[in-house]
Amino acid sequence: MTLLDVRDLTIRTGEGHTLVDALSLTVAPGERLGLIGESGSGKSLTTLAVLGLLPDGMTAHGSVELAGTQIVGAGEKQLTRVRGRDAAIVFQEPLTALDPLMRVGRQLAEPLGRRRGLKGDALKRAVAEALDQVRLPEPDRIARAFPHEISGGQRQRVALAMALACDPKLLIADEPTTALDVTVQAEMLDLIDTLVQERDMAVLFVSHDLAVVAKVTDRVLVLKDGRAVEEGDVRDLVRAPREEYTRALVASARQLESALDLGSAR
Template sequence: MTLLDVDGLTVRTADGRTLVDDLSFRIDAGERLGLIGESGSGKSLTTLALLGLLPDGMRAEGSVTLAGTQVVGAAEKQLTAVRGRRAAVVFQEPLTALDPLMRVGRQIAEPLGRRTGLKGRQLRSAVGEALDRVRLPEPGRIARAFPHEISGGQRQRVALAMALACEPDLLIADEPTTALDVSVQAEVLDLLDTLVRERGMAVLFVSHDLAVVAKIADRALVLKDGRAVEEGPVLDVIGTPTAEYTRTLVAGARKLEAALDLRSAR
């Protein structure tokens, strides 16, 4: 069953400049798609357009059908019904995505309470279980903390717990590990892979890191200047790229990996 169907998506600024150009792809239930491209390629704008969250001054054209709802041109009431329950997003920097003035537990309790109808002690218990599920130690302490009082890796796990609270059909992960150090990044990726597999969710994983995408995604779509240049099974796209731009990305990634291996061997 097709969960997300994007057809001719175009994003323009108020002065008519095209940032995403005639983009088409689909994600079936339970499928994992990696959206690859360097900074400025249109990846994040694409994810925002999928949920009707484009910044003021930008407009989307074309068609985005998410779980049967047409997102482009939809009223806010329609979009509110889709966000969270049908699709949820985890952004690159959770410190900006989380409310700095609200304790972590309360931020998780809001979507969890809307979905389950739980209140009081039962809701607090469910929040603790949600934090435990994303492998956070001392969930009671974390629930009482404000976002700035916990580490970056812990904040990203909190953001993941919030996204999963409504048990969405599609998880959109926009560079979710870029701001983390390598060891924490590996832990979060392993956690994400485990949770997605257990719940059978579809994933749109956005990243410029080819190695990370290869660990998470089944298929890959490569963007350059807002246009799709290549799409296919992720191992084919990375192993035997056909587009010149993709070959450049792969060569750059291999050169960096070789340099890191050489440095660690010294």
């Protein structure tokens, strides 16, 4: 069974420049796939295409089937049903996902109320539980805060709570720890690892850092200039990369052996 099936995905600009070229990948229920490559390799555009979120002026061609729904060419009404229910995304910078003029609790309440039909005290409890599940201290205080009143690490946990609020089948994590310091980054990776295990959730994890990907994924797809250059089990790929580009990524990975040790403990 396949949860996400991408076939010959090609993304072009309005001027006809190809940014992602005939990319194919699959993610099974509960599987963790890492997309890795340098900046400009097309990995983030691929994740946006999965949810029909490509910027204006870009078009997707090919096939992107998510939980039985064809995303390429789908209308906004159909995409709205898919987002949050079948897949949800956590971006690199949570301020792009959080409304700076809206309190945290209200932002969490919107998807919980819309998708799960919660109201009143039940909705308030669900908001507090969502914040508690991502290990935020004083969830009541954070629910009353505006995004700028909490730290970057706390904002990213809020963004994760919002993504998980409606129990999606697939979590898309687009460089979710890059903007965090090393200690907070490690905590965030451990949190994502724990929560997706508890929920038996599939993950599509995007990063330029192979050491990070090795901590939270089972399989890796390497992208270069919008094309897939190598794919395989994360440990096999690290120990015996076939392509020169992959070998360079392995050589530049930080604390790779430590990352593999952590991954093997799952």
